[in-house]
Amino acid sequence: MRLGIMSFAHMHAYSYASVIKELPDVELVGVADENQDRGKQAAEQFGTRYFPSFDELLKTDLDGVIITSANRDHRILTEMAAAAGKHVLCEKPIATTLEDAYAMVKVVQETGIKFQMAFPCRFIPSVQRLKALYEEGRLGRLLAIRSTNHGKMPGGFFIDPEAAGGGAVMDHTVHLADLVRWVFQTEVVEVYCEMDRRFHDIPTEDCGLLTLELSNGAFMTIDPSWSRPDSFYTWGDLYMHVVGTAMAAEVDLMRQSMERITLDQPSYQWNFWGANMDYYLVKEFVDSFREDRQPIITAMDGVRALEVAIGAYESARRGQPVKLR
Amino acid sequence: MRVGIVGLGTMGTVHAASYQEIPGCQLAAVADIQQDRRERLAQKYGVRGYATLADMLAEEDLDIVDICLPTHLHRDHVEMAAAAGKHVFCEKPLARSREDGLAMIEACRKAGVTFGVGHVVRFFPEFRRAWEIIQAGELGQVGTVYTFRGGGGFPTAWQDWYAHYHWSGGLTLDLIIHDFDFLRWTLGDVERVYAKGTRGRDYNRLEHVLVSLRFKSGVIGNVEGSWLNLGGFGTKFEFACERGLLTHDSKTAAGFRSYRQKDSGPGGPGVAVPENPLDKNPYTLQLEHFLECLRQGKEPMITGEEALAALDIALAALESIATGKPVVLRGERGVEG
Numbered sequence: 001m002r003l004g005i006m007s008f009a010h011m012h013a014y015s016y017a018s019v020i021k022e023l024p025d026v027e028l029v030g031v032a033d034e035n036q037d038r039g040k041q042a043a044e045q046f047g048t049r050y051f052p053s054f055d056e057l058l059k060t061d062l063d064g065v066i067i068t069s070a071n072r073d074h075r076i077l078t079e080m081a082a083a084a085g086k087h088v089l090c091e092k093p094i095a096t097t098l099e100d101a102y103a104m105v106k107v108v109q110e111t112g113i114k115f116q117m118a119f120p121c122r123f124i125p126s127v128q129r130l131k132a133l134y135e136e137g138r139l140g141r142l143l144a145i146r147s148t149n150h151g152k153m154p155g156g157f158f159i160d161p162e163a164a165g166g167g168a169v170m171d172h173t174v175h176l177a178d179l180v181r182w183v184f185q186t187e188v189v190e191v192y193c194e195m196d197r198r199f200h201d202i203p204t205e206d207c208g209l210l211t212l213e214l215s216n217g218a219f220m221t222i223d224p225s226w227s228r229p230d231s232f233y234t235w236g237d238l239y240m241h242v243v244g245t246a247m248a249a250e251v252d253l254m255r256q257s258m259e260r261i262t263l264d265q266p267s268y269q270w271n272f273w274g275a276n277m278d279y280y281l282v283k284e285f286v287d288s289f290r291e292d293r294q295p296i297i298t299a300m301d302g303v304r305a306l307e308v309a310i311g312a313y314e315s316a317r318r319g320q321p322v323k324l325r
Numbered sequence: 326m327r328v329g330i331v332g333l334g335t336m337g338t339v340h341a342a343s344y345q346e347i348p349g350c351q352l353a354a355v356a357d358i359q360q361d362r363r364e365r366l367a368q369k370y371g372v373r374g375y376a377t378l379a380d381m382l383a384e385e386d387l388d389i390v391d392i393c394l395p396t397h398l399h400r401d402h403v404e405m406a407a408a409a410g411k412h413v414f415c416e417k418p419l420a421r422s423r424e425d426g427l428a429m430i431e432a433c434r435k436a437g438v439t440f441g442v443g444h445v446v447r448f449f450p451e452f453r454r455a456w457e458i459i460q461a462g463e464l465g466q467v468g469t470v471y472t473f474r475g476g477g478g479f480p481t482a483w484q485d486w487y488a489h490y491h492w493s494g495g496l497t498l499d500l501i502i503h504d505f506d507f508l509r510w511t512l513g514d515v516e517r518v519y520a521k522g523t524r525g526r527d528y529n530r531l532e533h534v535l536v537s538l539r540f541k542s543g544v545i546g547n548v549e550g551s552w553l554n555l556g557g558f559g560t561k562f563e564f565a566c567e568r569g570l571l572t573h574d575s576k577t578a579a580g581f582r583s584y585r586q587k588d589s590g591p592g593g594p595g596v597a598v599p600e601n602p603l604d605k606n607p608y609t610l611q612l613e614h615f616l617e618c619l620r621q622g623k624e625p626m627i628t629g630e631e632a633l634a635a636l637d638i639a640l641a642a643l644e645s646i647a648t649g650k651p652v653v654l655r656g657e658r659g660v661e662g
Contacts, residue, residue: 209545
């Protein structure tokens with residue numbers, strides 16, 4: 001299977017490129033980037049070809065592309081790829097507006113391409129363990145979830161409100177919104193959000209707290225803040241405290257790490273040894289067109305997660321909870 | 326200083342032991358409606374036991390009345406002790422309603438007695454140290470804060486009073502009011518509260534609450550409380566600041582840990598029981614502070630007004646849980662309202 005990468009604006013592109021190298025019978029045919037220097041450097045790093053434009057990349061004999069541009073450009077790049085008949089793995093969030101997101105759903109339906117949202121957290125083995133326990137009924141009914149997806153301030157397009165569609169809330173809400181929908185087969189019905197800029201001198205919000213009402217009668221908070229200091233011992237966290245009537249459980253991705261203490265600065269680091277979720281994300285994408293089926297994470301999943309983030313901004317503006325459905 | 330304790334449940338028993346360690350103070354009498362409880366403690370400390378506060382006040386010459394009763398009984402007993410001219414120490418939460426809290430403050434003011442409330446968390450060394458570090462400003466502006474408290478299961482007590490919402494207010498009013506007080510002490514007043522809880526959604530002994538706080542300073546807070554079994558009682562906090570993080574987790578911050586081989590108490594066999602043996606326990610420190618304030622004629626750190634401000638946050642959270650709406654605190658502080 002032959003893949004291309006459209007833009008390295010999002011740092012996950014580097015991880016996906018590495019994973020492509022590991023996957024059997026999958027080849028990274030080329031990359032294109034609106035930033036020529038960044039694109040050329042990435043092509044060299046991963047031993048592949050640099051294409052001076054997205055069009056030229058799409059004209060080559062590719063099966064699919066990974067879109068890791070600024071969030072705002074997901075729609076136009078998806079439309080270009082779909083027009084060229086290429087399957088798409090799209091970085092999250094799906095888009096910066098619901099209008100763009102629905103346009104993407106439409107173009108996927110019309111062209112029949114395979115389209116997968118990059119919600120790699122579904123492939124975390126601890127998340128899959130949680131889902132299995134819930135489906136076996138061992139967790140009982142879901143009561144509440146407290147969750148965090150903390151990170152460091154990422155810079156780049158992430159702090160450009162136009163290009164990213166927001167700040168920390170847009171960046172980090174969608175992973176947990178997608179996980180709760182998928183694990184518990186529920187929908188977010190109402191969103192309340194506090195948000196602000198309290199850590200960094202940047203144009204977007206860098207912290208917040210969402211409180212959600214779920215259609216299954218449970219409730220949830222999501223802390224999506226870029227509140228980890230640059231010296232933090234890993235990139236951030238993905239954490240869920242799940243409380244059911246029969247069992248409580250914690251998912252704590254980065255705890256599958258060892259502590260590494262050195263003479264260098266920062267002297268304390270976590271060395272992660274858990275499974276590489278990006279490997280399984282890209283494998284699912286490739287498998288979907290190998291097997292001629294839609295991937296398990298659809299464009300509508302991208303829409304539903306984006307609705308939560310968009311609802312959060314509206315709630316923060318109005319100072320009231322916002323009903324989604 | 327002669328102290329009489331009314332209410333000999335968990336907290337009354339702890340206070341009775343603490344008074345033995347405080348010089349210049351004498352546990353003079355105890356009172357509890359339950360005969361076996363009052364007799365056990367009266368015998369243990371060689372004092373007289375009474376069925377009611379009124380009986381104790383009639384017979385004993387006390388300086389201080391320490392009220393360790395269920396929340397809904399606080400008001401009547403504080404008013405009675407104050408009217409008798411006794412200084413009053415009252416367990417948290419201050420009261421079940423703002424009206425009761427105000428009446429208690431007013432009763433003590435009118436009687437000219439000192440009133441202190443047992444928000445003991447301010448005397449726990451990890452919380453006190455966090456307060457010091459945040460006050461010193463060494464981590465810069467606080468951005469977000471998180472606290473957790475609970476996980477030890479649903480509390481059982483006299484007449485199952487914790488299970489009666491109109492008596493206890495559930496864990497929002499009884500348990501995480503500790504964190505509301507600690508956070509308000511550390512970060513200042515709260516502007517807005519939004520909260521969700523299991524009350525009304527499920528069996529009321531499976532209580533779990535998530536609170537969203539917005540402080541006047543702009544800090545965004547997340548307070549989690551649980552009366553479910555989550556591997557034993559614990560506390561956590563995290564202050565995320567411009568210049569770093571300050572975190573605590575009682576599950577790891579334990580100086581002593583033991584593992585029972587047989588089921589002989591909370592936790593069950595093989596479950597780690599974390600402890601932090603200290604030179605002075607926080608309950609003794611809070612009572613010592615109150616007694617020292619009486620000696621010096623000073624206001625204690627946690628006055629009725631301070632406790633009322635924490636109660637306001639808890640009541641706002643309960644209102645938000647009931648209505649599904651955010652509740653703005655209108656600076657209702659102190660007796661003047």
